[in-house]
Amino acid sequence: MERAAVDAFWRGIPSFPSIDKMASVFAYESSQIDWCEDNYRNSENVVEYFNTMSSLIFFVIAPIMLYLLHPYAKERNLAVHLVWIMMVFVGIFSMYFHMTLSFMGQMLDELSILWVLALCYSLWFPRKHFPSFIKDRKSFSHMVLIITVISSLSSFVKPTANAYALNCFTIHILYFLFVELRNCTDQKVLRLAWSSVGLWVLAISCWISDRFGCSFWQKLDFCYLHGIWHILIVMATAYASTLVAYLDASLEIPYSLPDLQYWPQNKWSIGLPYIALKGSTKTRKIC
Ligand SMILES: CCCCCCCC/C=C\CCCCCCCC(=O)N[C@@H](CO)[C@H](O)/C=C/CCCCCCCCCCCCC
Ligand SMILES: [Ca+2]
Numbered sequence: 001m002e003r004a005a006v007d008a009f010w011r012g013i014p015s016f017p018s019i020d021k022m023a024s025v026f027a028y029e030s031s032q033i034d035w036c037e038d039n040y041r042n043s044e045n046v047v048e049y050f051n052t053m054s055s056l057i058f059f060v061i062a063p064i065m066l067y068l069l070h071p072y073a074k075e076r077n078l079a080v081h082l083v084w085i086m087m088v089f090v091g092i093f094s095m096y097f098h099m100t101l102s103f104m105g106q107m108l109d110e111l112s113i114l115w116v117l118a119l120c121y122s123l124w125f126p127r128k129h130f131p132s133f134i135k136d137r138k139s140f141s142h143m144v145l146i147i148t149v150i151s152s153l154s155s156f157v158k159p160t161a162n163a164y165a166l167n168c169f170t171i172h173i174l175y176f177l178f179v180e181l182r183n184c185t186d187q188k189v190l191r192l193a194w195s196s197v198g199l200w201v202l203a204i205s206c207w208i209s210d211r212f213g214c215s216f217w218q219k220l221d222f223c224y225l226h227g228i229w230h231i232l233i234v235m236a237t238a239y240a241s242t243l244v245a246y247l248d249a250s251l252e253i254p255y256s257l258p259d260l261q262y263w264p265q266n267k268w269s270i271g272l273p274y275i276a277l278k279g280s281t282k283t284r285k286i287c
């Protein structure tokens with residue numbers, strides 16, 4: 001069938017978008033968002049070259065975290081691995097978004113972040129903060145799933161607001177971490193919490209500065225803040241997710257004696273944090 005005929009066919013169906021409209025969501029620069037980096041400066045096929053390349057950090061950190069968290073995931077729940085597998089997709093969509101600045105790229109980038117957040121909440125949100133009508137983690141996960149499906153659909157209503165809404169989640173994460181840790185005296189936990197907050201503060205400063213201070217950074221010919229945000233937010237995610245996973249492990253699998261360690265250098269607490277299990281596993285205990 002001719003393309004015009006196909007288009008006319010679909011146009012006959014009320015409220016079905018035309019083929020042109022559907023194709024345009026993939027078009028270069030069809031997103032209403034444009035970051036500070038000059039478009040097409042380094043390549044005629046890649047709109048924002050540095051922002052695209054800095055998203056490669058997802059492919060560096062994700063496999064290392066998958067490897068480091070394997071003993072913990074095996075003991076607690078193999079679904080933990082989904083977090084860093086999904087982070088690889090966030091990286092792919094982030095690259096696609098900055099390469100094209102297309103509407104489809106923007107939505108894939110933002111929706112993938114929303115679903116990683118949903119997964120983290122389902123896995124690690126502390127039981128004692130569950131709403132009173134929720135009796136266990138399974139029901140909590142179902143509630144998170146319903147909210148995430150509704151939020152995913154709502155994200156098409158005002159797409160320019162999505163990134164701000166996603167950033168607001170951090171306020172909630174900071175709030176419950178504060179409540180959880182206000183009586184904590186474990187120096188390792190506190191150091192990890194402060195490092196997570198520090199990385200996030202640096203990251204969000206770059207994100208906001210790129211969004212709202214672009215003319216200033218253009219004068220300095222330094223338009224790389226969004227790319228730097230990519231690197232810092234992946235590190236903040238590694239730190240914060242390990243922290244909440246550790247708090248969860250201390251409550252849910254205490255017999256395995258979870259311990260916070262750093263790769264590659266544990267001595268100075270630098271590098272990527274992970275959970276080492278120093279005790280017996282459940283299976284060994286039963287045998
Ligand atoms: C019980 C919950 C524990 C949560 C632990 C952390 C969960 C992290 C979840 C998601 C990872 C986010 C990865 C960010 C990818 C960035 C891609 C990107 O740059 N997208 C932009 C467009 O290119 C877009 O404008 C950005 C939108 C905002 C993203 C907001 C992400 C929130 C990340 C939360 C990090 C937590 C740090 C907590 C510190 C104490
Ligand atoms: Ca740009």
Ligand SMILES: [Zn+2]
Pocket residue numbers: 051094098226230
């Ligand atoms: Zn980005």
